[in-house]
Amino acid sequence: MANRVLVVDDEKLIVKGIRFSLEQDGMSVDCAYDGEEALKMAKENKYDIILLDVMLPKLTGLEVCQQIREFSNIPIVMLTAKGEDMDKILGLDYGADDYITKPFNILEVKARLKAIMRRMSPKGKDKETDPVVESGDVKLDCESRRTYIKGKEINLTAKEFEVLELLVLNPNKVYGRNSLLKLIWGTDYPGDVRTVDVHIRRLREKIEENPSEPRYVHTKWGVGYYFA
Numbered sequence: 001m002a003n004r005v006l007v008v009d010d011e012k013l014i015v016k017g018i019r020f021s022l023e024q025d026g027m028s029v030d031c032a033y034d035g036e037e038a039l040k041m042a043k044e045n046k047y048d049i050i051l052l053d054v055m056l057p058k059l060t061g062l063e064v065c066q067q068i069r070e071f072s073n074i075p076i077v078m079l080t081a082k083g084e085d086m087d088k089i090l091g092l093d094y095g096a097d098d099y100i101t102k103p104f105n106i107l108e109v110k111a112r113l114k115a116i117m118r119r120m121s122p123k124g125k126d127k128e129t130d131p132v133v134e135s136g137d138v139k140l141d142c143e144s145r146r147t148y149i150k151g152k153e154i155n156l157t158a159k160e161f162e163v164l165e166l167l168v169l170n171p172n173k174v175y176g177r178n179s180l181l182k183l184i185w186g187t188d189y190p191g192d193v194r195t196v197d198v199h200i201r202r203l204r205e206k207i208e209e210n211p212s213e214p215r216y217v218h219t220k221w222g223v224g225y226y227f228a
Helices: 012-024 035-044 061-068 085-093 106-120 158-169 177-185 194-207
Strands: 004-008 028-032 049-053 076-080 098-101 132-135 138-141 146-149 152-154 217-220 224-227
Touching: 004 012, 004 035, 012 028, 012 106, 028 035, 035 049, 035 061, 049 061, 049 106, 061 076, 076 106, 085 194, 098 106, 132 158, 138 158, 158 177, 158 194, 158 224, 177 194, 177 224, 194 217
Parallel strands: 004 028, 004 049, 049 076, 076 098
Antiparallel strands: 132 138, 138 146, 146 152, 217 224
């Protein structure tokens, strides 16, 4: 089946260009032009990825992203006209998986969307490998990408799940911030290691009883992060 994408931007020429280019690659594309419309469509339809502009009428892209995160961990890529680092970090802090700064090259947009969807697609697994991983109070269903702590489901974003999955599958192995950035976001990701720190912080806020004294995701100072 074709990948289904929701493109959200109030600049109709930009939306038209992105839609045409994605459809040329065989994707199914829906469009929204304000935040309220985008949120409604995200609730009523199943998408593989959302391309979401930060500056939107009615609801901002960050508000839309935050509200979508209350019911879905679908990958969200933010489009921002501003180049400041704070905007990028803020976008990730609201639960976005990636960002692209305007003006952008449509080939870069397509490459980034495809890379994220490729990482999200079910991986070929050994038939003997259990898709459910349990470690103490933590349970990961790697097939449905669902997380449980003490039997309670925790709603993680796609990137938060990927970080936790990597750490849980490799207990006590310390991953440097640069290593995590390359493994989870890819070698072509333009962001820096602060992206990793933001995701680790958000992950701890969700899975730890006391994020400042973590039981699961630990820091080895000066080296990186590990699961124990």
